[in-house]
Amino acid sequence: MSRPFSYLFYQDDNLARDPMDVTAATTATLTDGSSTYDVIDTPSTTDNNTLAISRPADKCFQGTPASSVALPEPARALSAPEPTILLYQIQQVAEDVSQLVGRFGYKMARTVGTSNIKNALFADQKLLRLPCLKYADNFTCRVTKRFAKHPTDYTNSAPLLWWLWDELLDYLTPSYSTHGCKLEFTPARETDIALPYTISINLAYKHGNNNIELTASYGGLFHEQRIFDAAIAEFRLPETTKYGKSIMAPLNIDRYTHKEKGCLAHTLDYLVPRSGSLWRLAMKAFSLDEEETLVVALVGTCKAEDDHCYMSTNQGQQCLNLLQRLPPEAREYIIKEKLVGQRNGPYSKMANQPPGPKD
Known part of the structure; x- marks a missing residue:
């Protein structure tokens, strides 16, 4: 039984599995022309291969310099990864985004997708490199939305996850x-890994699920x-x-009241709680100069009476729980300015009215 989000749910310690247990299970479908082969063993997507949720940081980070986080350039060439390994790592980060959207709702998805917040969260793009690609993870990207008349070409280079972040948020909201x-x-x-294939990714609803389709194109005589x-x-x-009424069951990270002072590290741990998440690891380079910008943006994700789109009570509570992890001075500022639940924000009905008739 698939439990990709088991790190968020309470489990009996006696039933807990080795968090590093990974087995080959699922079968990938290969399509080459008109032939289909079901022969590739991949890491299981049905097993819990994530580490148990990380405890709040013992010490809050203080704007870790990018140079202290980035890995040194390798001295020798590396072999290209099998596409199955590449897809497996992409699937993991996609499910991190799925939990973010599902827990916090559409306002959070829109907020962390804005350019200023994205740039702040991922200040050092190199930290978004996929482990299997390493220093070959540097691409330009063409994005074609379904039903769009024309594609959008991005000519600046960045890791694959930099481009995927926006599209996953759009698609999963x-x-x-x-x-x-x-x-x-x-x-x-040119990089230390010469990929023998080019990569394209389709995000679409398929086989009754949201789906990632990865195409590795090798070219050659038969394309x-x-x-x-x-x-x-x-x-x-x-x-x-409870007493015959449906209520929200607490997530593992919410089972105990957060009693620590709070800081940005605690906040980001709550936002992306999976231990080892590439998104969360990349946030280590967050600059404290952007703290106030992030705080104000996160407050704006809380439920308000005039929201344009639906947001559940439980999603609203997750946003409030997130604010409890902010630094004390940030929480004081939020209370003083009465920022939670403010009306007429960027996600209000007023701000999202259809344009009126032209004069």
């Missing part, structure tokens, strides 16, 4: 669904392509019953 898109990646420069599918698990806040 129900209220703003783009109905899918295609991302085509072109290596930006060989290998196509792999992986489902993106949908996160839903757990429910239970």
Whole structure:
């Protein structure tokens, strides 16, 4: 039984599995012309391969310099990864985004996708490199939205996850669904890994699930392509019953009241709680100069009476829980300025009215 978000749910310690247990299970479908082969063993997407949720940081980071986080350039060439390994790592980060959207709702998805917040969260793009690609993870990108008349070409180079962040947020947010898109990646420069294939990714609803379709194109005389599918698990806040009424069951990270002072590290740990998440690891380079900008943006994700799109009570509570982890001075500022639940914000009905008739 698939439990991709088990790090968020309470488990009996006697039933807990080795967090590093990974087995080969699922079968990838390869499509080459008109032939289909079901022969590739990949790391299991049905097993819990994530580490248990990390405890709040013992010491809050103080704007870790990018140079102290980035890895040194390798001295020798590395072999290219199998596409199955690449897809597996992409699937993991996609499910991190799925839990973020499912827990906090559409306002959070829109907020962390804005350019200023994205640039602040991922101040050092190199930290977004996929482990299997390492220093070859540097691409320009063409994005084609479904039903769009023309593609969008991004000529600046960045890691694959930098481009994927926006599209995953768009695709996985129900209220703003783009109905899918295609991302085509072109290596930006010569690197230590010479990929024998080019990469494209389709995000679409397929086989009854949100789906990642990765195409590895090898070219050659017969234009060989290998196509792999992986489902993106949908996160839903757990429910239970009490006195015959349905209520939200507490997540593992909410089972105990947060009693520490709070800091940015605690806040980001709560936002992306999976231990080892590439998104969270990349946030280590967050600059304290951007703290106030991030705080104000996160407050704006809380539920308000005049929200344009639906936000559940449980999602609203997750946003409030997030604010409890902010630094004390930030919480004092929020209370003083009465920022929580402010009306007429960027996600209000007023701000999202359809344009009126032209004069």
